Amino acid sequence: MKKAVLLFSGGLDSSTVLAIAKQQGYACYTLSFNYEQKHSVELEAARQLAISMGALRHEIVSLEIGQLLSSSLTSAHLNVPSHGEEKGIPSTYVPARNTVFLSLALAWAESLGAHDIFIGVNAVDYSGYPDCRPSYMEAFEKMATLATKEGVEGKGTFKIHAPLLHLTKKEIILLGTSLGVDYGKTISCYRADGEGKACGTCDSCYYRKEGFLAANIPDPTPYQRLAETADLD
Amino acid sequence: MKKAVLLFSGGLDSSTVLAIAKQQGYACYTLSFNYEQKHSVELEAARQLAISMGALRHEIVSLEIGQLLSSSLTSAHLNVPSHGEEKGIPSTYVPARNTVFLSLALAWAESLGAHDIFIGVNAVDYSGYPDCRPSYMEAFEKMATLATKEGVEGKGTFKIHAPLLHLTKKEIILLGTSLGVDYGKTISCYRADGEGKACGTCDSCYYRKEGFLAANIPDPTPYQRLAETADLD
Numbered sequence: 001m002k003k004a005v006l007l008f009s010g011g012l013d014s015s016t017v018l019a020i021a022k023q024q025g026y027a028c029y030t031l032s033f034n035y036e037q038k039h040s041v042e043l044e045a046a047r048q049l050a051i052s053m054g055a056l057r058h059e060i061v062s063l064e065i066g067q068l069l070s071s072s073l074t075s076a077h078l079n080v081p082s083h084g085e086e087k088g089i090p091s092t093y094v095p096a097r098n099t100v101f102l103s104l105a106l107a108w109a110e111s112l113g114a115h116d117i118f119i120g121v122n123a124v125d126y127s128g129y130p131d132c133r134p135s136y137m138e139a140f141e142k143m144a145t146l147a148t149k150e151g152v153e154g155k156g157t158f159k160i161h162a163p164l165l166h167l168t169k170k171e172i173i174l175l176g177t178s179l180g181v182d183y184g185k186t187i188s189c190y191r192a193d194g195e196g197k198a199c200g201t202c203d204s205c206y207y208r209k210e211g212f213l214a215a216n217i218p219d220p221t222p223y224q225r226l227a228e229t230a231d232l233d
Numbered sequence: 234m235k236k237a238v239l240l241f242s243g244g245l246d247s248s249t250v251l252a253i254a255k256q257q258g259y260a261c262y263t264l265s266f267n268y269e270q271k272h273s274v275e276l277e278a279a280r281q282l283a284i285s286m287g288a289l290r291h292e293i294v295s296l297e298i299g300q301l302l303s304s305s306l307t308s309a310h311l312n313v314p315s316h317g318e319e320k321g322i323p324s325t326y327v328p329a330r331n332t333v334f335l336s337l338a339l340a341w342a343e344s345l346g347a348h349d350i351f352i353g354v355n356a357v358d359y360s361g362y363p364d365c366r367p368s369y370m371e372a373f374e375k376m377a378t379l380a381t382k383e384g385v386e387g388k389g390t391f392k393i394h395a396p397l398l399h400l401t402k403k404e405i406i407l408l409g410t411s412l413g414v415d416y417g418k419t420i421s422c423y424r425a426d427g428e429g430k431a432c433g434t435c436d437s438c439y440y441r442k443e444g445f446l447a448a449n450i451p452d453p454t455p456y457q458r459l460a461e462t463a464d465l466d
Contacts, residue, residue, distance in 0.1 A: 062297040065337060070344040089382050095343035096336055099380045103329055103336040104298060110328035111303040130385040139376035146372050147332045149322050152363040 001027040003114035004161075005105045008032055008058070010046025011188040012208055013120030013164055016176035018053050020163050021118050023179060029112060030055040031105055035094070036066025037073050038080065041196050042187045049185050061104060069095055073190060080190045083206035089129070090203055092190055098131035102140055106158060110148050115156045117144075122164035122172060124207050137162050169211030177217060184220035197224045234260040236347035237394075238338045241265055241291070243279025244421040245441055246353030246397055249409035251286050253396050254351050256412060262345060263288040264338055268327070269299025270306050271313065274429050275420045282418050294337060302328055306423060313423045316439035322362065323436060325423055331364035335373055339391060343381050348389045355397035355405060357440050370395050402444025410450060417453035430457045 004021050008014045008030035021028050030050040032043055043060055050058040066074035072091040073080065081091060098121065105117045121132040130136065137160050144158040145151035151158070164172050176183065188208050189198035198205050200223045212219035237254050241247045241263035254261050263283040265276055276293055283291040299307035305324040306313065314324060331354065338350045354365040363369065370393050377391040378384035384391070397405050409416065421441050422431035431438050433456045445452035 059301060061301070062295065064295040065340065068292060068294070068341050068344060089385065093382055094340075095382070096340035096377075096380055099376070100333075100336040100340055103332040107298065107327075107329035107333055108301050111301060130382055131380045133379065136376070136379040139372070139379050143332070143369070143372035143376045144329075146366065146369040147329055147364045149326055149328070149363055152322065 001025065002116065003027045003029060003109075003112055004116040004118055005029045005031060005109040005112065005114050006055075006118040007101050007105055007120065008046055008050055008055070009120075010042050010049050010186055011120070011204075012169075012176070012183060012186050012211075013122055013172060013188075015049060015053070015181050015183070015186045016172050016179070017118050017120040017163060018050065018055065019176055019179035019181050021161070022054055026116065028055045029108065029114065030058045031101075031108060032058070032060045033063050033101060033104070034060055035063045035069075035074065035097075035100075039073070039187070039190050039192045041192050041194060045185065045187050045196050052185075053181075059108070063100070063104075065100075071095065080202055082201040083203045092203060093129055096131065098129075098136075099140065102144075102160065106144050106148070109158065110150055115150070116159050116161060118161045118163070120164055121162050122169070123166055124169055134165060137165070168214070169207050170214035173211045173215040173217060177215075182220075184222070188221075193224055195222075197222045199224055234258065235349065236260045236262060236342075236345055237349040237351055238342040238345065238347055239263045239288075239351040240334050240338055240353065241279055241283055241288070242353075243275050243282050243419055244353070244437070245402075245409070245416060245419050245444075246355055246405060246421075248282060248286070248414050248416070248419045249405050249412070250351050250353040250396060251283065251288065252409055252412035252414050254394070255287055259349065261288045262341065262347065263291045264334075264341060265291070265293045266296050266334060266337070267293055268296045268307065268330075268333075272306070272420070272423055272425045274425050274427060278418065278420050278429050285418075286414075292341070296333070298333075304328065313435055315434040316436045325436060326362055329364065331362075331369075332373065335377075335393065339377050339381070342391065343383055348383065349392050349394060351394045351396070353397055354395050355400055355402070357402055365398075367398060370398070401447070402440050403447035406444045406448040406450060410448075415453075417455070421454075426457055428455075430455045432457055
């Protein structure tokens with residue numbers, strides 16, 4: 001069985017990616033990061049979900065970098081905005097986050113003897129985040145092979161799999177549902193509360209909600225009380 | 234004053250790079266990593282050295298990844314070899330280390346509004362470590378610009394400076410000495426003891442020693458007692 005390392009936040013996208021990698025026959029090694037994100041409640045949920053979905057091993061790597069980063073996801077001085085409050089690249093953008101995460105996945109992959117890395121970036125994020133673009137993925141892949149012992153010794157090149165890259169949220173949800181993903185157990189919200197309940201109004205909640213609506217699938221997300229009320233308005 | 238982020242272990246190479254960046258007029262932000270390396274005694278020495286050499290700010294980022302990596306620098310199951318004990322890429326190679334470090338430097342640089350990143354890789358390491366090759370540096374630079382908000386918004390591209398890339402250890406030492414680097418305060422050894430004293434026999438010590446000899450400059454490295462005795466044989 002070929003090994004793969006997966007970036008796994010336990011959100012809607014990365015859970016779908018895990019189901020895809022499993023279906024493709026990979027032995028899955030999942031990786032989450034505690035980078036001092038405000039919504040770190042996702043970490044324990046991610047661990048439970050990864051194991052219940054059949055990951056062979058799940059690791060949470062602590063990365064004390066949050067306070068060095070200019071991002072509303074980590075900085076105590078910036079609030080996470082609601083959807084529509086910002087124009088252009090959102091303040092939730094974490095500088096070079098996918099590069100940092102993919103680099104650590106690469107380090108683990110090389111140590112495990114894996115040549116395949118999965119990441120759940122997709123077209124919707126692409127409109128906002130620079131490190132979700134196809135050209136970026138290709139550049140990372142090229143760099144990764146030059147960076148490693150495996151590449152030098154010609155044992156193999158590294159492949160970055162981004163199976164959701166060209167899918168909409170609707171298509172992702174339909175695909176994941178067909179593969180049996182239990183989206184009620186995934187946390188996508190940037191402002192999730194201590195129980196992992198979603199705010200319903202941040203960018204991440206917005207695209208997720210729209211996705212379920214477009215897919216005509218009941219949204220199984222546990223929302224915070226305020227968000228439920230807001231929905232009724 | 235233009236800002237630059239520097240990877241700074243406090244060893245001979247990165248200390249020389251700090252002196253070079255200062256001379257080029259950069260406001261220097263230095264970055265060290267605790268990646269569970271056995272020779273973590275270098276961290277406190279690096280902090281003191283960076284500040285005394287005029288870094289504006291020094292950060293040590295903790296990265297709990299050591300036990301996931303197949304490297305004799307981190308793994309409890311592998312001993313750091315002496316020079317000459319291994320053929321090919323040494324076991325001290327840390328999978329994707331420069332990629333991980335440069336990625337985190339990139340994240341900090343973007344947060345600071347810096348577009349320049351310095352790294353002390355050089356020709357001697359190049360013979361052993363894949364991520365010290367010029368082709369790798371170019372690939373990282375290309376990826377970095379695609380990865381970031383700065384790149385998308387056209388505010389600027391990122392430049393990876395590797396001023397030692399084509400220098401021998403002798404040339405590095407001569408250059409650093411002319412810039413006033415106090416090499417007696419730098420720690421390069423992979424097996425440094427609790428006081429920061431060098432073993433004298435690992436790869437890192439070997440190339441450093443040879444460098445001082447070739448440069449005809451007295452070696453100011455504090456060696457462990459055993460290493461001193463070995464020298465006398």
